[in-house]
Amino acid sequence: MLGKIFRDEWGRVLASLVGYLGDFDKAEDAAQEAFAIAAQRWPDTGVPDNPGAWLVTTARNKAIDRIRRERTLAAKLHLLGAPEAVADEVTDTVIKDERLELIFTCCHPALPLDGQVALTLRALGGLATAEIAAAFLVSEETMKRRLTRAKAKIKATGIPFAVPGARLLPERLDAVLAVLYLIYNEGYRGRVDLGAEAIRLGRVLATLMPEEPEVHGLLALMLIHHARRDARFAGDDLVLLDEQDRSLWDLDQLAEGRTVLGRAYALGGRGAYAVQALIASMQTREPIDWARIAQLYGHLAALTGSPVVELNRAVAVAQAGDPAQALRAIDRLDLDGYRYFHSTRGELLRRLGRAEEAKAAYRKALDLATSTPERRFLTRRLDEF
């Protein structure tokens, strides 16, 4: 119970403190102190009506105490003059939500990408450093250094705590969405479901920027994919879409994804995330309209210029009944180092009855495969010849 409140309030409390104190480390220390006091008191006194405001006020007071203590100490050492007066009463009961400023600071392109990801999970997601380290398979020490470096760069280079102006906003928002999608694609690692974490952050962003179609597009995409997570594996084995047990799909999450997608479209969203969400949604229908999905991939390829999207379009063309045309399309692509290119070629050649070429393609895919489930899947395919 308290754990959930803490997770929900962390980002907002920290954002407010960074805005107030202008310093990431001081804000984090003060927030931690306030949460510790709450953990001690609330079980006896009950949770206050506005836990967020209570936490921010307590944390601000703690921060001010600390600043004053440091100044007094400095004064005693005759290093500084008399301590300045500091306002000690925080009267605001309505705490301004500054999480959007915090998101744009954490995802600033002047920070290294791994630092953006770690800082977003720490500052907004409220994940502990050890949890983030476990999720990214690095030591806690490494993750701590990564976070420290990112925070140091924010301070040293004057990365603003602000929502970018109109001119910078489109590209900065793209950067934020890319970080969330990157977190989503890390999937389930260690004890942390990064997919669920990315969705939580996506929901926050959609609340804060309700008029941005691609924010809803990305949230819809993540929800619709995540709804199928339990069906994607049988034990350790990868299950393809047309063989998935649909009873394992999370129908509530799927419905929510479709509602969010509707909002993206109502706002005029025709961007890459909204289109991918639409494709994902259409792939959950029965029967699947592969010809239309192939068209949508064509639209997406024009938006992104990505050969991987062209590969997916070819798969849709094959599913729509024309594997020969699909094979011609993918043989024009320059994706020799990409494992799905070879597994897709193998699949198409198999369907066209060209067994020897198919086996060769599957073997190439196997050489490039990185995860155990993938390797098992490809080995199974090869055994079927």
Added chain:
Amino acid sequence: MLYAMMIHTDPSRIQALSAADLETAYAEYLELAHDPRCVSFAQLQPADTATCVKGDGDRTLITDGPFADTKEVLGGFCLIEAADLDEVLEMAARSPAVRWVGGTIEVRPVAQS
């Protein structure tokens, strides 16, 4: 905060500009140099005028030219007084080095004593 912008460009790409484009680019440079936030501005002579002094044990070596193997060379620098990094990044993105000849501008805060 005080920031330094170090402007790196490929001289051959500047030479390849048409006379009209070069004129516009120069006008934009002057605009940047006269921006009130620009504390100081220096355009450098071509890289073949450079001389390098290098310490080597207790000797010093004086050599001709810059060390860089890249085509881009330091063409100029300026000091900018700005509220935050984004303000400088925006100025850099609008500069002719970036917009006209695909140059690179390195932005760094200046150490304050």
